[in-house]
Amino acid sequence: MPGEGFKALADPTRRHILELLREGNRTAGELAEHFDISKPSLSHHLATLKNAGLVTDERHGQNIVYSLNTTVMQDLIGWFMGFTNTEGDKDE
Amino acid sequence: MPGEGFKALADPTRRHILELLREGNRTAGELAEHFDISKPSLSHHLATLKNAGLVTDERHGQNIVYSLNTTVMQDLIGWFMGFTNTEGDKDE
DNA sequence: TAGATAGTTAGACAAACATCTAAATATCGA
DNA sequence: TCGATATTTAGATGTTTGTCTAACTATCTA
Numbered sequence: 001m002p003g004e005g006f007k008a009l010a011d012p013t014r015r016h017i018l019e020l021l022r023e024g025n026r027t028a029g030e031l032a033e034h035f036d037i038s039k040p041s042l043s044h045h046l047a048t049l050k051n052a053g054l055v056t057d058e059r060h061g062q063n064i065v066y067s068l069n070t071t072v073m074q075d076l077i078g079w080f081m082g083f084t085n086t087e088g089d090k091d092e
Numbered sequence: 093m094p095g096e097g098f099k100a101l102a103d104p105t106r107r108h109i110l111e112l113l114r115e116g117n118r119t120a121g122e123l124a125e126h127f128d129i130s131k132p133s134l135s136h137h138l139a140t141l142k143n144a145g146l147v148t149d150e151r152h153g154q155n156i157v158y159s160l161n162t163t164v165m166q167d168l169i170g171w172f173m174g175f176t177n178t179e180g181d182k183d184e
Numbered sequence: 185t186a187g188a189t190a191g192t193t194a195g196a197c198a199a200a201c202a203t204c205t206a207a208a209t210a211t212c213g214a
Numbered sequence: 215t216c217g218a219t220a221t222t223t224a225g226a227t228g229t230t231t232g233t234c235t236a237a238c239t240a241t242c243t244a
Contacts, residue, residue, distance in 0.1 A: 003104055010102035011202080012095055015171075022175055028221060041203050043222055048201095062211050062220050073175045079107075080169045083114055083162060103232080120191060133233050135192055140231095154190050154241050 005076050008052035013037065014045050018068060021055060027063040097168050100144035105129065106137050110160060113147060119155040 008014055017031055032042050046066060049055045053072040057064050100106055109123055124134050138158060141147045145164040149156050 006098075006107065007102045010099045013202090015098065018175070029219095032221095037202085038204060039221070040205080040223080044202075047222085059210085059221095064221065068175070070175060073172065077169070077172045077176065080165065080172060083110070083160070083165045084169065105232090121189095124191095129232085130234060131191070132193080132235080136232075139192085151191095151240085156191065 002076055002079055004052040005054060005072060008048050008054055009076070011045065011048075013042075014049055017042075017045060017049060017066075018054065018073075021066060021068040025065050025067045027060075027065050029063065031066065094168055094171055096144040097146060097164060100140050100146055101168070103137065103140075105134075106141055109134075109137060109141060109158075110146065110165075113158060113160040117157050117159045119152075119157050121155065123158065 009018075013035060016034070020026055020031060020034060028039070028043060028046060031046070032039050035042055046055065046057070050057060054069055055066050056069050057066050059065075101110075105127060108126070112118060112123060112126060120131070120135065120138060123138070124131050127134060138147065138149070142149060146161055147158050148161050149158050151157075
């Protein structure tokens with residue numbers, strides 16, 4: 001069920017994180033440079049995204065590198081796609 | 093800015109409302125039959141969806157008929173589409 | 185116009201959320 | 215092993231959210 005995914009997408013900071021990750025993998029610190037919130041707050045957002053399955057993390061030495069999980073993004077898109085083929089607005 | 097739309101989508105009841113509306117327009121009362129929450133609560137959800145532009149309402153006599161606004165849905169889909177053409181996962 | 189029906193608005197409240205500072209964990213380099 | 219760097223975990227706090235009951239507005243019917 002995609003519920004967690006949609007909830008994760010509700011916050012603008014988290015959507016921005018996903019947009020940054022779309023351009024390539026980033027460490028938590030690199031991501032933090034783009035926001036005016038504390039590192040613990042950002043870490044919390046990353047945990048939310050990870051919990052929703054939207055990102056994965058992998059430690060590389062001192063850094064933790066975050067990546068987009070496009071598969072889960074696809075699942076969410078799938079939900080939307082059900083709304084694209086509304087067979088002709090009858091009256092309205 | 094699609095922020096309100098994403099926030100509106102975060103709640104499972106509201107997503108369910110959209111799914112019902114996808115099959116055809118419904119009055120507030122018809123929608124209410126599908127949920128175990130009070131009518132004021134449902135009305136609040138409908139107001140949230142309306143505020144986000146995801147639905148429109150129109151009074152027909154005693155009833156208020158809700159309809160899906162597929163245009164705004166399309167806008168949200170547009171955001172997702174930016175994530176579909178990730179040019180090949182380089183390393184990782 | 186009075187009563188019934190459909191729906192919303194107002195106000196209250198508990199749970200969830202985003203944020204912060206302080207402290208803990210993990211890794212690297214000397 | 216000690217200190218520095220990177221990041222997370224813990225705990226607290228103010229705001230937002232979903233829900234409720236009670237009261238209000240609008241429309242229809244007789």
